[in-house]
Amino acid sequence: MNILIVEDEPVTRMLISSSVRNWGYEVSQVESAEQALAFLQQNEEYYIILTDWSLPGVSGLQMAQEIRARFDEPKYIIMLTNKNSEEDLIEAMEAGIDDYVTKPFSPGELRVRLRAGSRIIEQTQKLKFLANYDELTGIWNRRMLVTQMRNEWNRHSREELICSVLMLDIDHFKIVNDTYGHAGGDEALKVFSDVLKQSVRPYDLVGRFGGEEFTVLLPNTSMSEAKEVAERIRTEVESKIIHIKNDCSFNITVSIGVAERETSDKSVQELIGKADSALYFAKKEGRNQTVCWFGSEVTQ
Numbered sequence: 001m002n003i004l005i006v007e008d009e010p011v012t013r014m015l016i017s018s019s020v021r022n023w024g025y026e027v028s029q030v031e032s033a034e035q036a037l038a039f040l041q042q043n044e045e046y047y048i049i050l051t052d053w054s055l056p057g058v059s060g061l062q063m064a065q066e067i068r069a070r071f072d073e074p075k076y077i078i079m080l081t082n083k084n085s086e087e088d089l090i091e092a093m094e095a096g097i098d099d100y101v102t103k104p105f106s107p108g109e110l111r112v113r114l115r116a117g118s119r120i121i122e123q124t125q126k127l128k129f130l131a132n133y134d135e136l137t138g139i140w141n142r143r144m145l146v147t148q149m150r151n152e153w154n155r156h157s158r159e160e161l162i163c164s165v166l167m168l169d170i171d172h173f174k175i176v177n178d179t180y181g182h183a184g185g186d187e188a189l190k191v192f193s194d195v196l197k198q199s200v201r202p203y204d205l206v207g208r209f210g211g212e213e214f215t216v217l218l219p220n221t222s223m224s225e226a227k228e229v230a231e232r233i234r235t236e237v238e239s240k241i242i243h244i245k246n247d248c249s250f251n252i253t254v255s256i257g258v259a260e261r262e263t264s265d266k267s268v269q270e271l272i273g274k275a276d277s278a279l280y281f282a283k284k285e286g287r288n289q290t291v292c293w294f295g296s297e298v299t300q
């Protein structure tokens, strides 16, 4: 866990830093609130901030308010101060401070308070992961995927760019589960999402839409380019051997629907709907194939 120390007094700063470092934390130090805010902007992975109340310029309290307003990432702020009245404590907590330690501080007390802060940050991160990612495959879940797709959609509409969507559905997945068990099915889903991640560019949006259905949004990509990506994924999936216990192995196939954004599309849902219709035809026509949406028609 990384800790940012905000303290203008050099000796105190050094003392706190060396204690915190000895307890196994990564430490960075700054002298003012302005420096701290600039540092946090560049270093998102600093989740615990240990700050003095009185700082030159912007105070520790104002800094806490600023951190709450600016950052989405969880931040745990501990105020280390000479102020020790009940009113001070209430004022600090109301400004957005999470915990409060009075100076001269007891190292033992600071250590356990840091440990409590780390626990809260870890739990918050875990919850955040579960809210945005699919636990089994590690890729975005539907909620996060649709949010990100909407953002990308708005950008593409504003800048009048092309983009395409792939809807992918593993074939006869019920039979996979029935034959190789739920664990075999889960392994297939993991292997499939690995193939998916490795087959697209870092800025393409990939997520699990639900069950054995996955979605990819390809920014700045035409239908014909998207079809090439889809075919690459399809052939890679087909050739991948999935190993499960007892030396058992099998492979799966996938059907894919492709659609390109048209200016008449009102929302990303409309585009997803077209890719989904193309996917429906891919299933109907025998599976393990890519079908593209063209107007009210589809083509293989």
Ligand SMILES: Nc1nc2c(ncn2[C@@H]2O[C@H](COP(=O)(O)OP(=O)(O)OP(=O)(O)O)[C@@H](O)[C@H]2O)c(=O)[nH]1
Binding pocket: 136, 169, 170, 171, 172, 173, 174, 175, 177, 181, 182, 183, 184, 185, 186, 189, 210, 211, 212, 283, 287
């Ligand atoms: N192992 C596993 N199975 C899942 C998971 N989510 C959904 N499924 C299963 O996926 C299967 C989907 O079956 P269907 O919707 O009938 O589709 P299908 O058998 O793939 O048939 P087609 O799509 O028509 O090729 C169901 O049996 C679900 O229980 C999961 O997280 N793990």
